[in-house]
Amino acid sequence: MNQPSDKALVPFVSVDNMMRLVHHVGIEQVLCDLAAYIEADFKRWELFDKTPRVASHSDVGVIELMPTSDGEAYGFKYVNGHPKNTSEGLQTVTAFGLLADVYTGYPVLLTEMTILTALRTAATSAMVAKYLAPKGADTMAMIGNGAQSEFQSLAMKAICGVTSVRLYDQDPAATEKCARNLDGTGLKVVRCTSPESAIEGAHILTTCTADKQCATILTDNMVGSGVHINAIGGDCPGKTELAPGILSRSDVFVEYPPQTRIEGEIQQMAPDFTVTEMWEVISGTKPGRRDNRQITLFDSVGFAIEDFSALRYIRDRIKDTDYFFDLDMLADPDDPRDLFGMLQRAAP
Amino acid sequence: MNQPSDKALVPFVSVDNMMRLVHHVGIEQVLCDLAAYIEADFKRWELFDKTPRVASHSDVGVIELMPTSDGEAYGFKYVNGHPKNTSEGLQTVTAFGLLADVYTGYPVLLTEMTILTALRTAATSAMVAKYLAPKGADTMAMIGNGAQSEFQSLAMKAICGVTSVRLYDQDPAATEKCARNLDGTGLKVVRCTSPESAIEGAHILTTCTADKQCATILTDNMVGSGVHINAIGGDCPGKTELAPGILSRSDVFVEYPPQTRIEGEIQQMAPDFTVTEMWEVISGTKPGRRDNRQITLFDSVGFAIEDFSALRYIRDRIKDTDYFFDLDMLADPDDPRDLFGMLQRAAP
Structure with missing residues (x-):
């Protein structure tokens, strides 16, 4: 096992940890907190990069990416919409999201967003x-x-x-x-x-x-x-x-x-x-x-900005808690030009 | 801990597991295999949904989402480009990617793609x-x-x-x-x-x-x-x-x-x-x-199709191996309409 550097690690909030976090904070408090984050972002609406959502349609549903950025952070949500899923015992909508640092381009949070989307929709x-x-x-x-x-x-x-x-x-x-x-x-x-x-x-x-x-x-x-x-x-x-x-x-x-x-x-x-x-x-x-x-x-x-607010909230709220774990998702060689060397040194 | 169902679990290939996989298969063999997957997808180029990449630009770099679909699978790559990163000891480019099932909209693979992009670029x-x-x-x-x-x-x-x-x-x-x-x-x-x-x-x-x-x-x-x-x-x-x-x-x-x-x-x-x-x-x-x-x-x-080919290869290649682990990323209640009940039952 090669130990990745801190920068290579992306905090991940699983479904289980999202549920634990919501119960820890209290669901009504989470809804109030999310509403405050969303309200704050509506107040600075004009400075957001409002890319339209990117949809891939099929006969049975749609898969969408919803990106936005406030110039400091960048967020996107992956979300599907498959009405027929319910009859097959699946969710109509599942989602996950990511927040990244605009300055470095490095992701700083990956999280489930099926539950979080339900919460942010109600909070909005x-x-x-x-x-x-x-x-x-x-x-x-x-x-x-x-x-x-x-x-x-x-x-x-x-x-x-x-x-x-x-x-x-x-x-x-x-x-x-x-x-x-x-x-x-x-x-x-x-x-x-x-x-x-x-x-x-x-x-x-x-x-x-x-x-x-x-x-x-x-x-x-x-x-x-x-x-x-x-x-x-x-x-x-x-x-x-x-x-x-x-x-x-x-x-x-x-x-x-x-x-x-x-x-x-x-x-x-x-x-x-x-x-x-x-x-x-x-x-x-x-x-x-x-x-x-x-x-x-x-x-x-x-809209994407509501997801962005929700991602900001989760990033802030999980600090100093154990409601996440780190994913080794980004290759981060000591010398940025030496990706191959990093791979080579990982040889068994 | 609430046990998620199989459908809620997304296989995840970390940087460490990607390197282990490459050494297990052999880097030249991986390059040949990737070239074959890419060549096969170039041969059926016309059936792909060729959405343009979605870029979010800042003064110091760009963050892009590159989606595509062949009608059965949907893939996208998150990738940043920050030339100034090198001077700060970071990678110019980091990436991760996701493959999903078009029929259900459920993700089926999440993987690091910094190393995989280097491999697919060379293979192309x-x-x-x-x-x-x-x-x-x-x-x-x-x-x-x-x-x-x-x-x-x-x-x-x-x-x-x-x-x-x-x-x-x-x-x-x-x-x-x-x-x-x-x-x-x-x-x-x-x-x-x-x-x-x-x-x-x-x-x-x-x-x-x-x-x-x-x-x-x-x-x-x-x-x-x-x-x-x-x-x-x-x-x-x-x-x-x-x-x-x-x-x-x-x-x-x-x-x-x-x-x-x-x-x-x-x-x-x-x-x-x-x-x-x-x-x-x-x-x-x-x-x-x-x-x-x-x-x-x-x-x-x-181009996004090359990433799609690489995602297909990794999905196929990790089957029956231990070069991945499952992420509890998708909420999947027993009754799809009862997301709230699932959350409630997770109360400590």
Whole structure:
């Protein structure tokens, strides 16, 4: 065994260590911390290198790389999207991510990101709802009770003060699973048997269903004034959840317009449909919610900067802990020109 | 510790295991095997998804992602290029790579690629020289004696029958290092003190210098007829090694024209300068070398498909060996919709 130098070692956070870290910090605290990191990066949105995601499509799914950089650190996420996987006992989405030092180009963190993406997606939704939801909003309808539903519910509790969630899924078993998982978290959980029933009295409507098809989870007549819609599930071409009429009546907020116009709910609208970039609201240059009658809609598709914030958080948080181990991933010969010599000296 | 399922585990080849594997197989055999994998993929070039590399530039370097797919597997390489690193005791280039299954989107291999890139670059050069070098070529000038030089020399020996290498570098210490490393490999090694001396009697001229600047390593009057030039070092905008006059007199062969016109030697020429795609020569649809007077020039910048071939080789070669270990990198709950439940059950 040849001992690599420190620079050749990349801290790695496994799924097991990510779960241990989350339990050590506390899941609601992690969601709050992530929301703070994401909010900080939205405030300096303009200085990021916003490369579009790089997608490789096949008949059954997509594999994407989502890179970004703030000039000091560089991050990317590998993520797949395979809706048919669920029926084969696999995750629709798996992910891992990497953070590197822009100055040297050397990676400084490799981490699982399936769990981390679920956490950052929920933290982003709740951080945005803090700006857009009507004052005193304490009830959320959670429509679609899949893998993201409990994370959304807890983030809205921890960050926005939601106390009650009304669950609906076309599969009652999903609702039952979500309700069971939220038992003991302090949230009041109501199982509903129709979307209409789920949105009764709710100030925040979160839609997060998984089918890759244009579905209408919320019809126009279901949505009254004064609510905030948190639309998570419409996130690729051909996949939307809301009736176009709702979009017309709403003020729509997005992460990054060029991406959202392709992947988000607004793919149903004209290319010049008016949207507000969320970073402008958070940095104080554009208004968020103006009155209690307004319908606000966060058309969220997930953006690389949110992953970057999550990677920064994990890098900072694992310092001086044992929630990682070092991977011998980079060759680092004593003399940089002597890679061959390093290989030769490793001969048995 | 929660036991992840098989699907959550990604085989990982560390630097140490890569070196053990190379010594186990034998470096010349690895180079021959890699050349065969690369040649096979050049023969089916047209079916690859040829996404351009995704670069993030800074004042001091570049970080790139190089993805590609053949429809069954998907691969990408992370690679940095930081010329100033050498003066700080770091590698100019470090790399790692990943192979995934297109059908599920799940990664199936993570591997160091600093050593593997050095091997695949040399294997590509030699595989191409097999088609383009004049018959009976047995002497190579190796101009630039950095990290790639020994790999180039051994690949040309193993794949093209080169028996003698003539080394030159502006830094005599680099030449000395290269000569020492090649001692005992069976190659006749000649240390030269000028480029003019290095190319004396050589049929293959390999240029591989590292500075990010337009340099003229070979001037027009140095290159006579009947040679094959293997130009490795010109591989980013603003970095070239050959006088334009040489390009005008040569038949130029490239990997992927849209990339080479930006990064290769031909960035010095008009946008419609005639080049031949190497895959067309290898698949038999275009001629390679036509006569013994011709100057052939492989303007190599490195392409994602070569990394893909190398990843395929490593995936195949580590089967039933202990040159890898499994990383718990992908969350894989029993019920795909119950990611939260998996996290909850991991509570201490």
